[in-house]
Amino acid sequence: DQQVKQNSPSLSVQEGRISILNCDYTNSMFDYFLWYKKYPAEGPTFLISISSIKDKNEDGRFTVFLNKSAKHLSLHIVPSQPGDSAVYFCAASPPMKLIFGQGTELSVKP
Amino acid sequence: NAGVMQNPRHLVRRRGQEARLRCSPMKGHSHVYWYRQLPEEGLKFMVYLQKENIIDESGMPKERFSAEFPKEGPSILRIQQVVRGDSAAYFCASSPQTDPNSPLHFGNGTRLTVT
Numbered sequence: 001d002q003q004v005k006q007n008s009p010s011l012s013v014q015e016g017r018i019s020i021l022n023c024d025y026t027n028s029m030f031d032y033f034l035w036y037k038k039y040p041a042e043g044p045t046f047l048i049s050i051s052s053i054k055d056k057n058e059d060g061r062f063t064v065f066l067n068k069s070a071k072h073l074s075l076h077i078v079p080s081q082p083g084d085s086a087v088y089f090c091a092a093s094p095p096m097k098l099i100f101g102q103g104t105e106l107s108v109k110p
Numbered sequence: 111n112a113g114v115m116q117n118p119r120h121l122v123r124r125r126g127q128e129a130r131l132r133c134s135p136m137k138g139h140s141h142v143y144w145y146r147q148l149p150e151e152g153l154k155f156m157v158y159l160q161k162e163n164i165i166d167e168s169g170m171p172k173e174r175f176s177a178e179f180p181k182e183g184p185s186i187l188r189i190q191q192v193v194r195g196d197s198a199a200y201f202c203a204s205s206p207q208t209d210p211n212s213p214l215h216f217g218n219g220t221r222l223t224v225t
Contacts, residue, residue, distance in 0.1 A: 006152075032211050043114070043201050043216030044153070051211070089152060096166060097143065098214060100152040 003027050004092050006101035013108050019077040021104050023090035026071065032093040035064060035075050037086045038103070044089060048075070080108045113137070114217035115184075116202050122223045129189040129196070131220045135204030142185040143203040143214060144177060153201060159185060192224045 005024045013019045025033075031052040036044035050057040050064045050073065057064050063076045077084055087105045091098040113136035123129050135142050140161055145153040155169040159179040170177065174192075179185040189196055199221050203214035 004152075034213060036216075041218070043203075043218045045216070046213035049211070049213065093211065096158055097155045097169075098153075099155065100145075102150075102152040 002102075003030075004090060004099050004101040006088075006090060006104050008104050009102070010105045010107070013080045013106065015082055015108055015110050016079045019075075019080045019084065019106055019108065021075040021077075021088050021090075021106065023073050023075075023101050024071060025073075025092050027092070027094075028068075028071065030092040030094060030099075033064070033066060033073050034091045034093065034098065035062075036089045036091060036100075038089060039086050047088075077106075080106075082108050082110050084108050114202055114204050114215050116200075116217035116220050118220060119218065120221050120223070122225060123192050124225055125193055126191050129192050129222055129224075131187040131189075131200050131202075131222070133185040133187070133202030133204075133217060135185070135202075136206075136215055139204035139206045139215070141205045141207070142179050143205075144185075144187050145201045145203065145216075147199045147201065147219075149198070156187075189222075192222075194224050197222055197224045 003026050034049040035047040037047045038044045048062050066073045085108050087103045089103045090101045115134040142159045144156040147153045157177045158166040174190045176188045199219045201219045203216045205212045
């Protein structure tokens with residue numbers, strides 16, 4: 001059973017525009033969510049997180065929104081840059097382990 | 111990512127051989143996690159270890175797979191009698207404490223190919 005889902009395997013955006021990556025989860029007991037970024041042949045790198053007591057967390061160009069009633073979170077990147085091209089994974093954190101979505105490959109075109 | 115060291119980066123094994131994957135956590139980290147990424151899929155949790163203890167192995171296949179994190183030395187993920195379906199990228203991550211909200215730091219992975 002896929003408890004964390006990223007339904008868009010890929011996304012292409014023009015440089016300077018907004019990138020919106022989406023993630024849905026099924027377990028209402030999840031209380032902490034993270035986004036990781038992964039380049040080819042490298043491990044995932046932590047990007048930003050959000051606790052279930054918040055609905056928004058911002059860090060520079062990156063903002064994560066959480067809609068608990070819809071069990072949905074999204075990552076906004078604005079403005080998008082070519083260096084943002086990577087695979088983005090959302091993850092939910094039950095204690096002591098992460099459950100990852102399948103990933104969305106973002107391509108930012110110059 | 112440089113803090114968590116995994117080796118080898120690439121490992122090729124024939125069916126039936128053993129694969130041993132090593133992970134040295136970041137300095138000061140005493141919690142190690144192993145994840146597997148099959149082609150075109152996300153990362154799947156396998157096992158969580160502290161020094162000399164397996165805390166959660168709910169993601170480990172029941173047979174052929176084992177993991178350890180000894181008092182001294184790296185964590186080892188061992189796969190006996192490998193099959194083609196074991197071909198994947200295996201990532202190790204570490205964290206410094208039991209805070210569930212502490213982000214994991216990942217290594218660059220070991221890419222296992224079974225021929």
